[in-house]
Amino acid sequence: MFIPMAVAIAEARIGKRGERFYSGRVPQLLERGFIAFKSSTWMIVLSGFVEPVLYLLSFGYGIGKLLPTIDIGGQNIQYAAFIAPALLATSAMNGAIYDSTMNVFFKLNHDRVYHGMLATSMGPLDVALGEIGWALLRGFSYACAFMGVVAPLGLIQSVWGLLAIPAAVLIAFGFASVGMAITSYLTSFQQLEVINVFLLPMFLFSGSFYPLSVFPQWLQFVANLLPLTHAINLVRGLCLGNLSFSLLGHALYFVVMIICGLFFTTKRLNALFMK
Amino acid sequence: MSELLISARGLTKKFGDFVAVNGIDFDVQKGESFGLLGPNGAGKSTTMRIIGATSQRDSGTITILGKDPEKNGPQIRAHLGVVPQQDSLDMHLTVVENLYIYGRYFGLPRKFVKGKIEELLSFAQLEEKRDAKVETLSGGMKRRLTIARALVSEPEILMLDEPTTGLDPQARHILWDRLFRLKEQGVTLVITTHFMDEAEQLCDRLIVMDKGNIMAEGSPASLIKDYSTKEVLEVRFGSDRNQEVANKLRSMCERTEELPDRILMYSDDGEALLEQIYSAELHPKTSLVRRSSLEDVFLRLTGRTLIE
Numbered sequence: 001m002f003i004p005m006a007v008a009i010a011e012a013r014i015g016k017r018g019e020r021f022y023s024g025r026v027p028q029l030l031e032r033g034f035i036a037f038k039s040s041t042w043m044i045v046l047s048g049f050v051e052p053v054l055y056l057l058s059f060g061y062g063i064g065k066l067l068p069t070i071d072i073g074g075q076n077i078q079y080a081a082f083i084a085p086a087l088l089a090t091s092a093m094n095g096a097i098y099d100s101t102m103n104v105f106f107k108l109n110h111d112r113v114y115h116g117m118l119a120t121s122m123g124p125l126d127v128a129l130g131e132i133g134w135a136l137l138r139g140f141s142y143a144c145a146f147m148g149v150v151a152p153l154g155l156i157q158s159v160w161g162l163l164a165i166p167a168a169v170l171i172a173f174g175f176a177s178v179g180m181a182i183t184s185y186l187t188s189f190q191q192l193e194v195i196n197v198f199l200l201p202m203f204l205f206s207g208s209f210y211p212l213s214v215f216p217q218w219l220q221f222v223a224n225l226l227p228l229t230h231a232i233n234l235v236r237g238l239c240l241g242n243l244s245f246s247l248l249g250h251a252l253y254f255v256v257m258i259i260c261g262l263f264f265t266t267k268r269l270n271a272l273f274m275k
Numbered sequence: 276m277s278e279l280l281i282s283a284r285g286l287t288k289k290f291g292d293f294v295a296v297n298g299i300d301f302d303v304q305k306g307e308s309f310g311l312l313g314p315n316g317a318g319k320s321t322t323m324r325i326i327g328a329t330s331q332r333d334s335g336t337i338t339i340l341g342k343d344p345e346k347n348g349p350q351i352r353a354h355l356g357v358v359p360q361q362d363s364l365d366m367h368l369t370v371v372e373n374l375y376i377y378g379r380y381f382g383l384p385r386k387f388v389k390g391k392i393e394e395l396l397s398f399a400q401l402e403e404k405r406d407a408k409v410e411t412l413s414g415g416m417k418r419r420l421t422i423a424r425a426l427v428s429e430p431e432i433l434m435l436d437e438p439t440t441g442l443d444p445q446a447r448h449i450l451w452d453r454l455f456r457l458k459e460q461g462v463t464l465v466i467t468t469h470f471m472d473e474a475e476q477l478c479d480r481l482i483v484m485d486k487g488n489i490m491a492e493g494s495p496a497s498l499i500k501d502y503s504t505k506e507v508l509e510v511r512f513g514s515d516r517n518q519e520v521a522n523k524l525r526s527m528c529e530r531t532e533e534l535p536d537r538i539l540m541y542s543d544d545g546e547a548l549l550e551q552i553y554s555a556e557l558h559p560k561t562s563l564v565r566r567s568s569l570e571d572v573f574l575r576l577t578g579r580t581l582i583e
Contacts (some may be wrong), residue, residue: 005426006381010353023349028379035376036367039408116363118329119382120428121353273329274348 010121021266022125029117029130031138046137048095049145052087056150059083059209070211073242077157084155085236086208088164089171090148092139093228096172097199099135100179103193107131108184114273124269129260132176140165158241167238167251171231174254177261178227184268202228227257233253278305279324279465280432285335288321295321297487298335303432308464310478312471312569314581317484318423319467320360323436326465340431353381357424360436362417364409370420371396371405378427391427398453399423415446419453419527426457433457435466439473451476469581471569483573490576495569502575503567504529508547510559511537520557527551532574539571 003011013019060080069076107113117127143165149216150156156164179195186192205219207226212220223229234250237243281303288296296318303309310339311319324330325337328344328351337344339351365373374395378388396402399419404412412420418438425433438454439447454477458464468474474481475495483490483498490499508528512520514536521533524540528548532539542548552559573581 004354004429004431005383005387006353006430009351009382013349014347020348023382025380025382028376028382031379032368032376035372036365039367111366112359112361112363113365115359115361116365116377116424117380118377119327119351119352119355119357119359119363120377121382122380123349263525275330 006121016053018125019123021123021270022129025122025126026129026133028122029126030084030133032130033134044098048091048098048142051147052091052142053149055087056080058086060155072211072236072240074158075240075242077240078155080153080155081155081239082236083209084150085164086206086232087238088143088150088168088239089228089231090171090203090208091142091146091233092168093175093231094199095138095142096135096174096176097179097195098133099138100176101183101192101195104131104180104183105186105189108272109187114269118269118273124273125262125266127269128177128180128265132173132180132262132265134181135176136169136172139176143168143172147230156239158239160243161239161243164235164238167234169253170254170258171234173243174227174231174257174261177258177265179261181261181264181268184265184272202226207232227253230254279303280305281309281339282336282346282422283322283335283337286322286332286337287334288318288325288330289333293526294487295324296332299482299484299487299489301482301489301492303463303465305431305463306461308458308466308477308479309473310481311465311467311484312469312478312481312573312581313467314469314498314573315485316486316578317394317469318487319484320436323434323465323467323486327355327357327434334484339543353428356422356428356430356433358418358421358425358435358438360431361536362421364417364421364424369408370401370412373409373420374424374427374472377424381428382511383428388427391429395423395426398426398456400449400453413446415442418442418450420445422450422453430462432463432465435464436471437467439468447473465493471573471581474542474569481569483569483576485577485579486571490573498569498572499567503571504541505543505567506541506573507565507567508540508545508548509537509563509565510540510549511561512557512559523555523557524552525554530570530575534580535573541567541571 013023060083064079067079069078070082114127147165205223206226207223212223215223230250231251234247237247279302284300285298286296287298311322313319321330325332326339328348331345340354342351366374370394374392375388378391396405401416401420404416433566439450466477478495480494482492491502517538521538524538525531528540528542530541540548549562549564570581
């Protein structure tokens with residue numbers, strides 16, 4: 001009997017773990033990302049890279065000129081070196097959020113791209129991982145590009161700073177997973193705006209521009225709950241070479257975000273498309 | 276010996292208290308063109324989604340190529356080509372890119388998919404639009420592309436949910452022609468529609484659905500033969516007189532249906548019936564003799580028209 005190739009491919013996966021949700025098609029979804037990327041709006045792509053550089057120039061070298069060096073764990077560093085890791089973490093977050101909220105929302109509710117994808121032999125976890133994977137690639141490239149700017153400027157104090165790039169990917173992964181999970185539950189464009197309302201204060205109060213110690217105790221407590229605070233502390237610790245176990249704690253925060261985000265995204269996509 | 280591709284028994288799907296599909300039985304044979312005819316909300320799309328393994332039944336059994344969608348969703352979807360009611364094309368990609376990436380979603384090798392693209396473009400009559408962005412295509416072109424896309428994995432069953440809804444008459448005819456070609460090639464088609472002309476054109480056999488139930492089953496011709504007369508006479512007396520005349524007309528033929536704007540009279544000889552009306556000194560404002568259609572079958576079965 002003739003068996004179509006698509007069927008043979010699907011049957012080869014019978015008995016694999018989670019086969020009803022996952023078919024190993026993440027590379028194909030990334031391929032889609034690359035094809036779509038070729039014709040994407042380059043201004044938007046570039047802005048993700050330019051934005052932190054502009055912040056660095058205006059705050060780091062503008063306001064930084066007026067400031068004395070900052071004492072972090074016994075190291076005296078210039079202001080630009082203080083904010084550079086924070087800007088790296090923030091750009092990883094922004095890239096991941098853009099891909100996992102705005103882009104996902106339109107594919108889900110407007111273009112119905114996921115409806116098409118899930119009529120094939122793929123599963124919801126393929127779609128979730130593929131979309132998040134694409135957000136990671138973007139986060140990774142922004143992190144590399146930003147490193148390419150700040151390292152020659154002498155703003156990275158330690159060779160451990162190289163680990164800031166994988167850290168940025170971890171951060172992007174966390175934000176993308178949670179971003180996609182939240183977006184998959186949203187039904188209107190207005191709700192999407194709420195995410196942005198949350199992002200700006202988080203950027204301002206996560207210790208990007210000054211140490212959290214300037215805040216009153218209660219605000220420090222709140223800031224320490226925010227994911228961006230953990231992202232910034234992680235990247236800053238690596239860039240300054242201030243290694244401690246607390247860095248593992250920050251990384252763990254993102255591992256939890258990734259697991260929860262993936263769980264709810266898959267659950268929701270399954271409820272939407274496989275009900 | 277024909278081969279059974281889809282077999283459903285007591286298939287039921289509920290959404291809360293609402294019973295969308297109410298214990299239906301049907302079979303689809305290999306190579307046939309099987310239709311689900313019914314108005315909006317009859318349960319057609321839900322049935323399609325259960326077959327397509329993107330919706331799980333609440334009770335009953337269904338096998339698609341011998342597989343249970345509850346257990347083998349991905350494998351069943353690999354057998355099917357799905358053309359949904361609402362377009363789900365990738366708007367950020369070109370025509371060719373849409374075909375290519377969809378093949379890749381099935382895990383098919385690049386070379387295989389690239390080899391299929393020319394054939395699919397020519398089938399969909401989209402060669403000249405190959406590098407066009409999907410958003411620039413007309414509705415008919417989008418639908419043809421969706422069908423071509425569904426064929427990229429060489430499916431054994433092509434599932435079409437309201438394939439021509441929203442298309443202009445010319446685009447519909449082009450699409451019917453394409454689907455007819457597929458049928459000639461032996462592709463099994465499962466089609467939902469609420470257009471009786473579409474069902475008559477495309478379906479070898481169909482089930483008439485209403486409110487989640489199957490009202491009748493058979494070929495278009497046999498359904499018309501079983502549930503209607505050969506011809507129908509449509510007469511209009513004007514909305515104020517229709518009611519008054521209806522009582523007199525009822526005794527003249529097998530059956531009448533009184534619609535808001537006209538009265539349908541069922542008879543095997545419409546012209547003779549019309550003469551009879553004139554000789555009874557009843558003068559309709561307009562009259563039309565036509566052959567019976569599936570619309571009449573549906574009206575007979577449910578007392579309602581297909582498009583409301």
